Amino acid sequence: MKRQAKGQIHERITAIPNAWYPAYMVRGDAKNLMIDAGVNLLGPRYLTSIKDILGDPERLHYLFLTHSHYDHVGAAHYLKRHIPGLAIGAHERLALLLQKTSVLDMINRLSGNHVELLKYNTAGEDLTLHPFEINICLKQGDAFDLGGLTCRVYETPGHTRDSLSFYFPEIKTLFAGEACGVLQGETGSEMQVEFLSSYDDYIESLKLMMALEPETICLGHAWVLTHEDAKEFLQRALAETYRYRELIEKYLNAAGGHIEKAIEDMGHVEYDIKGGIYQERVSYMTNLSAQVKHIAGLKKN
Numbered sequence: 001m002k003r004q005a006k007g008q009i010h011e012r013i014t015a016i017p018n019a020w021y022p023a024y025m026v027r028g029d030a031k032n033l034m035i036d037a038g039v040n041l042l043g044p045r046y047l048t049s050i051k052d053i054l055g056d057p058e059r060l061h062y063l064f065l066t067h068s069h070y071d072h073v074g075a076a077h078y079l080k081r082h083i084p085g086l087a088i089g090a091h092e093r094l095a096l097l098l099q100k101t102s103v104l105d106m107i108n109r110l111s112g113n114h115v116e117l118l119k120y121n122t123a124g125e126d127l128t129l130h131p132f133e134i135n136i137c138l139k140q141g142d143a144f145d146l147g148g149l150t151c152r153v154y155e156t157p158g159h160t161r162d163s164l165s166f167y168f169p170e171i172k173t174l175f176a177g178e179a180c181g182v183l184q185g186e187t188g189s190e191m192q193v194e195f196l197s198s199y200d201d202y203i204e205s206l207k208l209m210m211a212l213e214p215e216t217i218c219l220g221h222a223w224v225l226t227h228e229d230a231k232e233f234l235q236r237a238l239a240e241t242y243r244y245r246e247l248i249e250k251y252l253n254a255a256g257g258h259i260e261k262a263i264e265d266m267g268h269v270e271y272d273i274k275g276g277i278y279q280e281r282v283s284y285m286t287n288l289s290a291q292v293k294h295i296a297g298l299k300k301n
């Protein structure tokens with residue numbers, strides 16, 4: 001089954017508050033964990049949802065971040081400000097990246113493009129992402145006992161170098177951020193392949209996730225897949241990644257190896273003509289550019 005990443009997903013999991021930028025609340029018997037912190041402009045909405053679900057927001061013990069992109073870390077500082085006891089966990093590369101003024105500036109600039117989300121800041125709070133501390137540097141093999149649920153940490157690079165996935169064996173549920181791609185289009189029928197830092201790592205990460213045999217996959221954007229759809233999704237993600245590389249190579253060949261022309265042609269056909277991609281064009285083109293350059297580099301070697 002495929003369903004929107006919104007509301008109650010499982011008796012222990014709730015997706016809040018916006019399906020396209022979901023944060024997932026995971027409730028253990030003893031501790032509670034939130035996965036990802038979306039876009040900074042949604043900070044007040046995340047906090048309201050946390051209060052609705054947990055009563056006292058101080059009952060949120062952990063916030064784990066899947067990767068360093070602006071639409072996954074945006075409200076982390078805001079939440080920490082409102083929940084001082086919150087322990088934020090992420091890959092150590094993310095901890096280093098977010099020390100950089102240039103990275104924070106970019107995150108705040110990209111978030112600022114989401115004027116449609118400004119209306120949620122009814123109290124006129126400062127929602128800027130300021131530097132914040134990563135309290136727990138997460139790495140492969142770490143495990144957190146929430147009481148009846150264990151959060152196992154997997155390093156799944158390829159989308160970014162700091163991509164982490166979280167797997168809960170008791171409920172066979174995987175939170176993969178964008179390490180396995182996302183589904184685009186109104187009905188989520190289009191697979192978007194998301195390798196940015198490394199094609200080879202992305203493939204290896206997909207294989208790692210397949211070996212876990214999750215029965216539920218909570219994607220970084222928009223959709224949650226269960227049972228046969230979860231299994232099929234990872235198989236399809238792998239097949240689509242191979243196919244996507246071939247497609248990029250086709251554009252590179254057609255452009256006679258001229259990388260900028262290949263990026264432009266591919267963006268025009270895949271985004272403008274075929275359509276169905278919800279991502280902002282500027283973000284799509286930034287990612288596409290990284291992917292085409294990466295594949296061109298692999299071809300050369």
Ligand SMILES: [Fe+2]
Binds near residue numbers: 178
């Ligand atoms: Fe991302």
